[in-house]
Amino acid sequence: xxxxxxxxxxxxxxxxxxxxxxxxxxxxxxxxxxxxxxxxxxxxxxxxxxxxxxxxxxxxxxxxxxxxxxxxxxxxxxxxxxxxxxxxxxxxxxxxxxxxxxxxxxxxxxxxxxxxxxxxxxxxxxxx
Numbered sequence: 001x002x003x004x005x006x007x008x009x010x011x012x013x014x015x016x017x018x019x020x021x022x023x024x025x026x027x028x029x030x031x032x033x034x035x036x037x038x039x040x041x042x043x044x045x046x047x048x049x050x051x052x053x054x055x056x057x058x059x060x061x062x063x064x065x066x067x068x069x070x071x072x073x074x075x076x077x078x079x080x081x082x083x084x085x086x087x088x089x090x091x092x093x094x095x096x097x098x099x100x101x102x103x104x105x106x107x108x109x110x111x112x113x114x115x116x117x118x119x120x121x122x123x124x125x126x127x128x
Contacts, residue, residue, distance in 0.1 A: 008064075009024060009025070009028050009063060010024050010027075010028075010063060010064055010065060010066035010067070010070075011023070011024035011059065011060060011063040011064070011065055011066065012024040012026075012027050012065070012066045013065055013066075014066070015027070015033060016033070017037070018056075018060070019056070019057075019059075019060035020060070020065070020066075021056055021059045021060050021063065022036040022037045022040060023036075024063060024066060027066065028084060029084065030081040030082075030084070040052060040056070
């Protein structure tokens, strides 16, 4: 099974108009593809026609297409989009989640080693 890199820029021909470059950039930065398309057209009319056109086709041929099985579920997709657009927020969120897991693990460990756990287990054994 090939595992793709979730934090990589891919073109998205399934949602794209020409080659999927604008859709891929929009997906990477978690914005609407229409915004990227409008920005591309505005830059072309602002005097960057040749540069934008060449860059678009180079990216269209160089970038890999976005794999269908890139993310296992929508939560993973959301996580990687947050990592790309708000890395500081994601790091804070991850630290919070790890502290929560550590706290729950400590409570569970304290219960499992307590006299209360042994008493509950013995009472359960008596019921069977």
